Structure formats: structure tokens, C-alpha cells
Amino acid sequence: EAQVTQNPRYLITVTGKKLTVTCSQNMNHEYMSWYRQDPGLGLRQIYYSMNVEVTDKGDVPEGYKVSRKEKRNFPLILESPSPNQTSLYFCASSRNRGGTSTQYFGPGTRLTVL
Amino acid sequence: LAKTTQPISMDSYEGQEVNITCSHNNIATNDYITWYQQFPSQGPRFIIQGYKTKVTNEVASLFIPADRKSSTLSLPRVSLSDTAVYYCLVGGNRDDKIIFGKGTRLHILP
Numbered sequence: 410e411a412q413v414t415q416n417p418r419y420l421i422t423v424t425g426k427k428l429t430v431t432c433s434q435n436m437n438h439e440y441m442s443w444y445r446q447d448p449g450l451g452l453r454q455i456y457y458s459m460n461v462e463v464t465d466k467g468d469v470p471e472g473y474k475v476s477r478k479e480k481r482n483f484p485l486i487l488e489s490p491s492p493n494q495t496s497l498y499f500c501a502s503s504r505n506r507g508g509t510s511t512q513y514f515g516p517g518t519r520l521t522v523l
Numbered sequence: 524l525a526k527t528t529q530p531i532s533m534d535s536y537e538g539q540e541v542n543i544t545c546s547h548n549n550i551a552t553n554d555y556i557t558w559y560q561q562f563p564s565q566g567p568r569f570i571i572q573g574y575k576t577k578v579t580n581e582v583a584s585l586f587i588p589a590d591r592k593s594s595t596l597s598l599p600r601v602s603l604s605d606t607a608v609y610y611c612l613v614g615g616n617r618d619d620k621i622i623f624g625k626g627t628r629l630h631i632l633p
Contacts, residue, residue, distance in 0.1 A: 413566075442621065444623070449625070450625065451610075451623055451624050451625035451626055452567070452610070452623035452624075452626075453623075454620060454621055454622070454623075457619065457620065457621070459619065465619060467620055468620070468622070497564075499566045499567075501566065505616065506616070506617075506618070506619055507614060507615060507616035507617060507618045507619075508554065508555060508557065508612055508613065508614015508615055508616070508618045508621060509555045509557070509572070509614065509615060509616045510616070511557075511569045511572075512559070512567070512569070512621065514565075514566025514567055514568065515566055516565065516566060517564060517565065517566055519564075
């Protein structure tokens with residue numbers, strides 16, 4: 410089944426404790442991205458990657474890191490999480506870059522930083 | 524990337540046709556218009572995409588006037604399960620970033 414998976418689905422952590430949220434897709438997509446969703450603010454893009462070893466900042470990259478060492482995986486790293494990073498996070502992938510390529514989303518990761 | 528403006532929320536009743544309009548005054552020649560649907564605690568999913576005039580699939584229709592400065596997503600005979608947030612995106616195949624915005628929260632009443 411074609412899908413985007415994320416782990417963990419739920420995470421409660423404390424300020425400053427490094428964490429990684431994994432994202433994997435099995436569709437051989439080139440483009441992958443991370444979003445955060447907060448009440449009243451909609452979906453905002455954090456980082457995106459157009460291919461292996463090619464990543465760039467979205468609209469809200471501060472406090473996050475990403476890597477794309479393999480085509481299928483695109484982990485999101487919070488090296489020193491803070492409470493304002495409490496949010497619902499989505500990973501997405503698409504065949505190509507751009508606004509015309511259908512985005513396929515993962516199930517989401519609900520992160521709470523205490 | 525063209526900026527889009529949608530109503531924040533809408534209410535309708537089961538069985539009605541719902542039209543959600545999106546404004547995109549600065550749409551570029553190569554831009555397409557895409558709509559996504561998001562249920563609570565799920566990721567958005569693609570509904571429909573178009574460039575001009577009218578596009579229809581099994582879920583919705585998309586109407587785009589000749590000047591392409593706006594578009595209307597039409598959901599025929601909605602049910603309670605159509606309660607969701609609907610996002611209008613405008614972009615071309617050269618865009619690197621993707622902007623979803625705040626979407627329109629549609630609430631279907633019995």
C-alpha cells in the first residue's frame with residue numbers, strides 16, 4: 410500500500426531533550442516536506458527536500474533540522490525542544506516539486522513539550 | 524506563489540450544495556489551483572485540481588472563471604461526513620515551497 414508513515418504518533422517530552430520524528434514514504438517520491446499545524450494558523454511548511462541531500466527552509470524553520478540521506482526517509486530533528494514547538498506535525502511527499510504535484514500526507518505526530 | 528484568501532468558516536445543511544470560493548488575484552500564468560480536504564487529526568488529502576473553466580470528479584467540481592483570479596469548489600449534496608477544513612492552493616510546477624494557509628472550516632449540520 411502506498412503510504413507515508415510517521416513515528417511516533419504521540420510524544421510528550423521536556424524542554425531541551427533532543428528528539429527525532431521519523432518520516433518514510435514507499436512511493437519513490439522526490440519531494441518531501443514537514444508541516445506544523447496550530448489552531449488558527451493552518452498548515453505551515455517547516456522544511457522541504459527536493460531530492461537526496463537537497464533540503465531547504467520553509468516558512469517556519471527556526472528550531473528544527475532535517476536530513477535526507479535516503480530518498481524514502483526525511484526525519485525531523487528538534488535538538489532543543491521548547492514549549493512553543495508543541496504542535497501537530499505532518500510529513501508529506503509528492504512525486505515532483507511544485508504546486509501541481511499531489512501531496513500525500515502522513516497520519517501526523519502530536520508533540521507536547523513541557 | 525500566489526496568495527489565496529478563503530472564508531474562515533462556513534455552515535451548511537445535509538443535502539445542500541456547498542460552494543467555497545477562493546481568491547487568488549496574483550495567480551501566475553503557469554499556476555494551477557488545487558484543493559485539499561482535512562478531517563480532524565488527519566493529514567490533508569487531495570480533492571481536485573484545475574487550470575481553467577470547469578473540472579469535475581467523483582467528489583467535487585471546480586469552477587474557474589476566465590480571468591482565473593478566483594475559483595469555487597463545489598460539493599454536491601453534502602453529508603455530515605463532509606465536515607472538514609478545505610484548503611485552496613495556487614502554484615506551478617517550478618515552485619519549491621508549498622503554502623496551505625488557514626483553509627475554510629466547513630461544518631455540516633443535520
